[in-house]
Amino acid sequence: MLDDEAVVWVKTPSGEALRLVDEYRPYIFAEPRSAEALRELVQLLEQSPFVRGVKVVEGLVGLRNTTRKRLVRIESFGARSIGRVSTLVRRSGLAAEIYGEELPHVQRYLFNRLQIEPSSRAAFNVVGNRIVSAERLEDLDEIRPPPFSLLKIQPQYSGPRLAGLVVRFSGRSQWVEGSGDRVLEGLLELVSSLDPDLIYIPGLQWGRGAPLNEWLERPAVRRAFGRCPDVWRLSQGSAAGRVFLGDIFYGFEPDEYGLAGLVERARFSFTTLGLATRWTSNRCIDSRNLYELARMNIRAPRLEYMEEVRCLVELLERDRGGVTFTPRPGLHENVAVLDFDSQYPSIILKHGISYENPSGGGRLIPSILQPWLERRLRLKRLRKTLRPNSSEELYCTERIEALKLILCTQYGISGCCWNRFGNTLAFEEINRVSREAMLTSKRVAEERGFEIVYGDVDSLFVRREGASRRDYEELAERISAATGLPMSLDRHFKFIAFPRLRTDPDTPALKRYFGLTYDGLVEARGIELRRSDTPAIVREFQERLIRTIMSFDSIGEVMSCSVEEGVKLLAEYERLVDSGLGFEELEIRKVLGRNPEEYSRGLAQSSAAAQLQALGIRLEKGREVRFVYTSQSHPNPLLRVRATQLFSGRYDKEYYRAYLRRAAETVFGAIGVSINHVVKNARLERWL
DNA sequence: GCATCCCATGTACCT
DNA sequence: ACAGGTACATGGGATGCG
Numbered sequence: 001m002l003d004d005e006a007v008v009w010v011k012t013p014s015g016e017a018l019r020l021v022d023e024y025r026p027y028i029f030a031e032p033r034s035a036e037a038l039r040e041l042v043q044l045l046e047q048s049p050f051v052r053g054v055k056v057v058e059g060l061v062g063l064r065n066t067t068r069k070r071l072v073r074i075e076s077f078g079a080r081s082i083g084r085v086s087t088l089v090r091r092s093g094l095a096a097e098i099y100g101e102e103l104p105h106v107q108r109y110l111f112n113r114l115q116i117e118p119s120s121r122a123a124f125n126v127v128g129n130r131i132v133s134a135e136r137l138e139d140l141d142e143i144r145p146p147p148f149s150l151l152k153i154q155p156q157y158s159g160p161r162l163a164g165l166v167v168r169f170s171g172r173s174q175w176v177e178g179s180g181d182r183v184l185e186g187l188l189e190l191v192s193s194l195d196p197d198l199i200y201i202p203g204l205q206w207g208r209g210a211p212l213n214e215w216l217e218r219p220a221v222r223r224a225f226g227r228c229p230d231v232w233r234l235s236q237g238s239a240a241g242r243v244f245l246g247d248i249f250y251g252f253e254p255d256e257y258g259l260a261g262l263v264e265r266a267r268f269s270f271t272t273l274g275l276a277t278r279w280t281s282n283r284c285i286d287s288r289n290l291y292e293l294a295r296m297n298i299r300a301p302r303l304e305y306m307e308e309v310r311c312l313v314e315l316l317e318r319d320r321g322g323v324t325f326t327p328r329p330g331l332h333e334n335v336a337v338l339d340f341d342s343q344y345p346s347i348i349l350k351h352g353i354s355y356e357n358p359s360g361g362g363r364l365i366p367s368i369l370q371p372w373l374e375r376r377l378r379l380k381r382l383r384k385t386l387r388p389n390s391s392e393e394l395y396c397t398e399r400i401e402a403l404k405l406i407l408c409t410q411y412g413i414s415g416c417c418w419n420r421f422g423n424t425l426a427f428e429e430i431n432r433v434s435r436e437a438m439l440t441s442k443r444v445a446e447e448r449g450f451e452i453v454y455g456d457v458d459s460l461f462v463r464r465e466g467a468s469r470r471d472y473e474e475l476a477e478r479i480s481a482a483t484g485l486p487m488s489l490d491r492h493f494k495f496i497a498f499p500r501l502r503t504d505p506d507t508p509a510l511k512r513y514f515g516l517t518y519d520g521l522v523e524a525r526g527i528e529l530r531r532s533d534t535p536a537i538v539r540e541f542q543e544r545l546i547r548t549i550m551s552f553d554s555i556g557e558v559m560s561c562s563v564e565e566g567v568k569l570l571a572e573y574e575r576l577v578d579s580g581l582g583f584e585e586l587e588i589r590k591v592l593g594r595n596p597e598e599y600s601r602g603l604a605q606s607s608a609a610a611q612l613q614a615l616g617i618r619l620e621k622g623r624e625v626r627f628v629y630t631s632q633s634h635p636n637p638l639l640r641v642r643a644t645q646l647f648s649g650r651y652d653k654e655y656y657r658a659y660l661r662r663a664a665e666t667v668f669g670a671i672g673v674s675i676n677h678v679v680k681n682a683r684l685e686r687w688l
Numbered sequence: 689g690c691a692t693c694c695c696a697t698g699t700a701c702c703t
Numbered sequence: 704a705c706a707g708g709t710a711c712a713t714g715g716g717a718t719g720c721g
Contacts, residue, residue: 321703456702456703511702526701526702530701531701532701533700593699599698600697603698605698605699
């Protein structure tokens with residue numbers, strides 16, 4: 001964005017990057033305090049050298065207000081003067097409110113003039129490099145992202161010093177060696193020869209990789225780095241014809257495939273790729289909301305969040321989430337999982353739940369949701385026709401996942417106080433309908449002779465003796481009909497087991513299970529093998545254990561043969577632990593929940609973090625630490641673990657043997673078989 | 689002085 | 704600055720016992 005001109009970069013079918021310009025005249029709306037103030041304000045503004053035009057218009061303000069107000073639309077000459085205009089209006093004291101001043105200039109330009117989502121396919125009518133008109137072209141079935149090339153740069157440090165860069169471009173990695181300015185010169189050459197459209201430097205947004213940040217501030221570097229001499233707006237990700245991606249990649253990966261997801265996010269948010277990777281989901285949705293309101297000619301107040309004061313009893317009754325049906329612990333055969341498809345978005349659509357009308361009949365959220373929900377379903381159907389693991393399928397998956405996040409977050413923020421339109425009643429209503437749908441499902445299933453084995457929010461685990469796939473599909477259809485919400489058969493388990501609480505074996509645990517599907521897949525939730533902080537050796541063991549004991553034909557066989565087979569496997573893995581493993585198998589990964597110095601206790605991760613800090617590795621909350629237990633019961637917490645980077649090959653074998661046994665107990669405990677008699681005895685040799 | 693229980697803390701997970 | 708609901712390892716302190 002220049003002053004009175006917007007710069008639009010276009011990638012042509014032949015791969016050329018074109019710099020186009022367009023007129024940019026930002027405007028704001030002022031709401032005068034009175035009729036008298038209106039006259040004065042207009043008079044004042046007409047004399048201002050920054051004001052290009054003043055018009056009195058009628059318009060709606062906010063979602064809940066239905067009376068039209070008289071507003072002054074004030075257009076300035078460009079980005080530089082609009083701030084002065086705002087100040088002038090505010091200082092005059094004549095305006096009760098000012099609308100439209102908080103949007104970034106890019107947004108204002110996109111919303112009010114170009115009206116094409118960035119990264120869309122479009123046709124431009126130009127004279128020279130000046131845009132005369134632009135039209136968005138349909139590309140609904142395009143699965144590959146637009147041909148934007150991505151350069152990923154990962155600075156490597158030795159202590160605080162930059163030691164080199166790992167650079168990745170179109171699937172290939174290379175190492176740019178050297179220190180200080182020499183590395184950076186190498187990088188400059190690389191950028192000019194590869195000519196990437198997008199650049200991603202992990203951590204740049206957070207000010208990590210400080211040397212690189214400072215370097216990018218230098219005018220000479222900027223001249224060499226950009227595609228033209230335009231100004232940079234690094235905090236918005238734009239750099240004279242190239243985009244610097246930020247670090248927020250909810251729902252997709254910052255790589256070539258993830259680009260497809262990023263495109264969905266940017267288009268939904270009606271913003272640039274740079275901002276779509278800098279904005280949280282709330283901000284992205286806010287942006288789409290503002291765009292839609294601008295189309296409806298509604299001005300958006302800064303905050304329209306509403307939360308009534310209510311008594312505790314009512315709050316307790318209404319402010320709850322989804323339902324879970326307690327599982328029947330133990331082993332079950334032939335269990336189907338029926339899922340509501342996009343349950344919350346479907347509820348919002350079907351019931352018309354929105355900020356302005358939380359109990360139904362609202363328009364804003366449903367109308368925004370609908371096209372994207374349809375798009376996601378279309379992509380899901382399309383994916384079924386693609387070859388598994390083909391690049392087309394991966395692109396498609398990234399798009400589906402990115403949209404899932406956007407769609408679900410609509411629900412998440414509907415009652416959230418950070419959402420300018422948030423309304424707790426809307427949020428509660430979605431939850432209420434969801435719970436009602438689950439209860440209806442339960443009734444329908446039980447009426448037809450199915451047993452509810454388990455359920456959580458939008459998925460129902462059902463079973464009927466001898467039922468076929470088709471029977472389950474038919475049940476899903478019945479439930480769809482009864483609730484008005486789409487539901488389908490998701491997975492079909494040959495065997496599934498539900499553990500009990502470790503702390504209280506009489507109570508079934510929620511949100512955890514494991515089993516084997518008829519497709520031969522081990523599916524598990526919540527248990528050790530699903531956790532990123534479980535050592536790889538334990539995850540591998542537990543998955544093999546599940547597969548082993550569930551590969552028998554009947555429940556009877558599983559119950560009678562699994563101990564023999566399972567304990568044999570346990571012994572095998574204990575022997576692996578005894579014989580010596582590498583850190584890859586042993587390390588535990590944990591994300592720091594706070595800055596290292598803020599830990600009060602001698603927790604394993606804080607010890608590992610302290611060791612790394614001593615090496616000169618800077619750590620802060622949100623970073624991952626990896627460590628191996630070396631002596632769990634050591635009185636000095638710092639000596640209980642060792643950060644992976646310092647791993648010497650020595651580790652606490654007893655700790656890892658116990659971990660394996662714990663994982664085995666989760667599995668055996670769930671199917672109702674005790675291995676205590678085996679596990680209590682330290683030696684398992686006789687099972688080998 | 690030691691074992692055991694209780695509880696806050698911290699992290700990760702499910703949908 | 705996206706939600707609610709859940710499990711559980713860990714480690715320090717309190718408690719109980721001899």
